[in-house]
Structures are given as structure tokens and as C-alpha cells.
Amino acid sequence: MRASSPARPTFRRRAQFAALVATGVTAALLSASPAHAAAPQGPGTFAGKAFDTCAAPDQSTMDAWKSHSPFGAVGIYISGNSRACGGGANLTPAWVQTNADRGWRFLPLHVGFQSPCYGGNKKRMSTDLGTARAQAQSDANETVAALRRFGFGAGSASYLDMEAWQRTTSCDNAVREFMDVWTETLHANGYLSGVYSSGYSGIALVNETMLTGRAGFTAPDHIWFAHTNQQATTDAGGPYLSDKLFTNHQRIHQYHNGQTETFGGKTWNIDWNVVDIAATSAPSCYSADVARIAAGKRPSLQRGTKSAAVTRLQLALAATGRNAPATGKFGKLTVKAVKSYRKRNGLPKGTAVDKKVWKALQAGRCA
Numbered sequence: 408m409r410a411s412s413p414a415r416p417t418f419r420r421r422a423q424f425a426a427l428v429a430t431g432v433t434a435a436l437l438s439a440s441p442a443h444a445a446a447p448q449g450p451g452t453f454a455g456k457a458f459d460t461c462a463a464p465d466q467s468t469m470d471a472w473k474s475h476s477p478f479g480a481v482g483i484y485i486s487g488n489s490r491a492c493g494g495g496a497n498l499t500p501a502w503v504q505t506n507a508d509r510g511w512r513f514l515p516l517h518v519g520f521q522s523p524c525y526g527g528n529k530k531r532m533s534t535d536l537g538t539a540r541a542q543a544q545s546d547a548n549e550t551v552a553a554l555r556r557f558g559f560g561a562g563s564a565s566y567l568d569m570e571a572w573q574r575t576t577s578c579d580n581a582v583r584e585f586m587d588v589w590t591e592t593l594h595a596n597g598y599l600s601g602v603y604s605s606g607y608s609g610i611a612l613v614n615e616t617m618l619t620g621r622a623g624f625t626a627p628d629h630i631w632f633a634h635t636n637q638q639a640t641t642d643a644g645g646p647y648l649s650d651k652l653f654t655n656h657q658r659i660h661q662y663h664n665g666q667t668e669t670f671g672g673k674t675w676n677i678d679w680n681v682v683d684i685a686a687t688s689a690p691s692c693y694s695a696d697v698a699r700i701a702a703g704k705r706p707s708l709q710r711g712t713k714s715a716a717v718t719r720l721q722l723a724l725a726a727t728g729r730n731a732p733a734t735g736k737f738g739k740l741t742v743k744a745v746k747s748y749r750k751r752n753g754l755p756k757g758t759a760v761d762k763k764v765w766k767a768l769q770a771g772r773c774a
Contacts, residue, residue, distance in 0.1 A: 449515050453682050455681070458476075461492040464673075464675050466505065472673060487516075488546075514659065515563065515564065517567055522570075522572035526573065536581060563599065566631050574611075600628050603632075606632055606645055618649060618652070631680075632659070635664050639660075640662075662681060663678065698768070713737070715735065720745075721744075723768045745758055745764065751774040
């Protein structure tokens with residue numbers, strides 16, 4: 408809506424205004440009304456390079472790197488009982504807001520309880536599954552409070568930093584339960600869940616859990632895999648992350664670690680990351696049954712179509728939990744199921760089935 412034009416000032420008002428300018432009052436009034444602040448994005452939709460570091464850099468470094476580095480996002484440790492630097496003295500809500508105003512995106516990290524088999528000096532979760540779940544809920548509630556304190560709105564993500572551990576069945580089971588509750592608690596509070604870990608431990612655990620369709624596991628929305636192969640691509644999951652998983656702009660790859668870099672005359676020690684995240688990413692879900700049922704040709708289907716392909720479609724949709732009886736006829740219930748599947752999996756709106764819908768089903772996406 409176009410705003411109405413302001414009334415033309417009278418001679419007296421013009422004279423008063425001139426007097427204010429002369430006394431400098433106008434400048435003071437203007438300075439008291441800051442420009443509209445940008446809401447911090449954690450990370451929102453972002454594709455590009457990011458760095459993470461133990462402690463938040465000072466403002467002069469952030470400004471120099473914004474102008475002279477390849478980075479557009481920064482990983483910051485906002486919460487957790489195992490933060491080595493506590494986020495650093497520079498990390499305040501004002502620091503986050505200032506850098507949001509200057510165009511930075513953020514990857515909020517939480518480093519709390521670690522695997523029972525973790526070999527370092529951070530706190531470890533219990534091998535008792537009930538206790539591990541309670542510890543996860545405590546950690547998730549802590550990061551939700553931190554997200555709110557730093558100004559990150561609903562739909563932002565917090566990334567659980569689960570450091571590498573020597574894998575055993577009991578430790579894997581505890582971490583799996585911990586991740587499950589972490590994600591469910593963040594979702595319940597309107598935030599997205601991410602997991603950061605080394606390829607051979609945490610990432611491999613998530614990968615195996617999702618590929619086998621383990622019942623009761625709520626997968627994270629984003630995966631941040633540490634695989635230091637120096638390949639700046641989110642496709643380079645190596646043997647740890649299947650190409651079938653986290654395919655809807657849900658990946659971050661940490662590909663080079665512990666590098667001291669200088670940009671714009673400012674030096675900082677960082678890890679290098681490449682990010683491909685969309686704010687509308689659908690929660691991750693993979694089903695081998697959905698992929699198996701949907702395998703084959705990808706014919707275009709629409710309401711009224713009768714064929715064996717429609718039956719295959721209906722069986723695949725039913726395997727995602729939707730009400731799509733296998734009648735072989737593309738009717739009202741199938742239209743509703745397709746519409747729901749498109750929405751949940753980030754596909755364009757519609758009720759027909761095209762190659763994009765088949766491709767998602769054949770990739771096992773079951774959200």
C-alpha cells in the first residue's frame with residue numbers, strides 16, 4: 408500500500424526545522440532512529456563458503472573478511488557445557504546483530520555431552536539410554552534458549568557438535584538416542600536440527616541408521632560432515648554419507664581444518680566449509696521400501712489416469728504413511744497424497760506426478 412503524502416509544512420514549521428538543523432538537534436534525532444536491523448539468519452538459505460572457529464573474531468576482522476574473504480557465513484559456538492572457548496568474549500547478541508546487518512549468515516553450534524566412548528576431556532553422556540535421552544533434552548533446551556538470546560528466529564538451526572569417538576554398539580546406541588531427542592526437542596520449539604561430526608563416527612552412524620530405516624529415529628534436518636579431503640563440494644561424502652540422503656539442500660562439508668588465514672590484513676585460525684542449505688529444506692527421511700517400490704520408469708500421471716504405474720505410485724505413497732489405496736486409478740485420495748508429498752519434500756505445488764516426484768520417491772524420500 409502506498410503511504411499518504413505528508414502535509415506540506417507551514418512557514419512556522421519550516422522555520423522551526425531550520426532552527427533544529429542549526430543547533431544540531433536534527434542529527435541527534437536521526438541518530439536515535441537506527442536503520443531497520445536485519446534478523447540474524449541461522450543460516451536461512453545460503454550456498455557458499457563458510458568458516459568456523461573456536462572464538463568469535465573481533466569486529467574489525469569480521470569487517471575485513473566480509474570485504475576480502477570468500478566467506479559469507481560463520482560458525483559460532485552459542486551453547487554447550489563442552490565449549491573450549493565458550494564462544495569467545497566477542498560473542499554477544501550485539502555482535503550477532505551487527506554482523507547480521509552487515510550481511511553475514513550464521514551456523515550456530517552446540518557442543519555439549521559427547522559419546523560415552525569419546526577420548527577427550529569433554530563431558531560424556533551416559534550409556535544408559537534413558538539418561539542419555541534426558542541429557543539430550545537438557546542440551547537441546549539450552550541451545551533453544553541460546554538461539555532466542557542471540558536473536559535467531561523460528562526456522563533457524565542449531566548444529567549438535569558430536570566429536571569423533573571409537574565406535575562400539577553401546578556407545579552408538581547412546582548417541583543415536585541423544586540425536587533423536589535433540590532433533591525432536593528443537594522441532595517442538597520451532598527450530599531446525601543439524602548434526603556436525605566426523606565422517607567415520609557421527610556421520611556414518613546417521614547414515615547407517617537412516618539407510619536401515621531404524622524405527623523411532625527422527626533424523627536431523629541438516630548434516631554437517633567433517634571429511635578433510637580438501638574438496639569444496641557438499642557431494643564429497645566419501646564412504647560415510649550416502650548420495651541418497653540429505654539431498655534437498657541440507658548439507659555442509661568441513662573440508663579443511665586448522666588453517667591460519669589472512670584476508671584484508673586480518674589473520675585468524677579457522678576451518679573451511681562449503682554450505683548448501685535452503686530454508687525450506689524438508690526434514691530428512693529415507694525409506695528403502697519407498698525407493699524399492701517406486702523404482703522403474705517415470706511416466707507422467709494425473710487425476711483420472713488408470714495404469715499399473717498408478718498402483719506403483721500409490722504403494723510408494725502409502726509407504727510414506729499417506730492414505731493412498733492401491734486401486735490403480737488416480738482418484739481424489741491419490742491427488743491429496745501427491746499434493747502432501749510435494750509440499751513436504753520441497754517440490755513445486757501441484758497434484759500431478761512428473762519426473763521430479765518419481766525422482767524423489769526413487770531416492771527414498773519419505774517425509
